[in-house]
Amino acid sequence: MLEGKIDFIASHGQTVFHQPENQMTSQIGDGGAIVAETGYPVVCNFRTIDVALGGQGTPVAPIGDKILFGEFKFCLNIGGIANISCKLDNRIIGFDICGANMVLNALASEIDLEFDKDGSIARSGNVNHDLLNELNAQWYYEKPYPKSIGGGWVTKIFLPIFKKYRMQVEDKLRTATEHIALQIGKDIKNIYATEFLTKDETHSMLVSGGGAFNKFLLERINYHSSVPLVVPDPATIKFKEALLISLMGALRQRNEVNVLSSVTGATADSVGGEIYQSAQKKLATVSV
Structure with missing residues (x-):
């Protein structure tokens, strides 16, 4: 149904471990695996740089x-x-x-x-x-x-x-x-x-x-x-959170700030997210 309408996939993933006081957080949902399965570029792991900067890593919305x-x-x-x-x-x-x-x-x-x-x-x-x-x-x-x-x-x-x-x-x-x-x-x-x-x-x-x-x-x-x-x-x-993650992905693709230190307590704002590239032609955005 979405064929021909996807630029990239923005995936926050499911948090399974979160200890920002120890600079550790983990979300399941492997970006490389999603690229391999779908053929579309993926932006994921939005929290990790903020946690490395001493922030809570969340909320990112x-x-x-x-x-x-x-x-x-x-x-x-x-x-x-x-x-x-x-x-x-x-x-x-x-x-x-x-x-x-x-x-x-x-x-x-x-x-x-x-x-x-x-x-x-x-x-x-x-x-x-x-x-x-x-x-x-x-x-x-x-x-x-x-x-x-x-x-x-x-x-x-x-x-x-x-x-x-x-x-x-x-x-x-x-x-x-x-x-x-x-x-x-x-x-x-x-x-x-x-x-x-x-x-x-x-x-x-x-x-x-x-x-x-x-x-x-x-x-x-x-x-x-x-x-x-x-x-x-x-x-x-239902979909506000998905919309916000899509926005974070778009900001990451444009190399613009998408995680705010005033929210998380990090030492600086950051451009969060890992990008897994694909040869697939870009057309629109989806968030999971």
């Missing part, structure tokens, strides 16, 4: 938030991990907030569901305040930004906390949803305080990622946040 979605003060992506960006006068900041869909989907799997559609099961549950307090007390939440977490932190440190509590799944989901919304609201408040921002009625927050389809989660975020949420059309929700 804020460069796209800045260029493509500049009308929004905040951009919130609720994926496996929730992350946020905020545009300031002369820079943009961003960081990972907490585990999100990784947590909710893992809990839903306990009753053989892939996910909790619309958050309806969570809505039927009750908050366990002992569990909520323990979730909120995790050390990561006290770290100042720039900061990031990997899936390993969610699966090995965060999710095991739920196993300590004998509860119905709906109560676990309700408590996890409240935790996510609380952390998002707290971090927005922290950004205003840290950056000496004045609240403005023009400020709004674009929400994307799978969590943007979770109606109950959005209700709880609205409750804990002072910034109005803007939920875009389904295509933007």
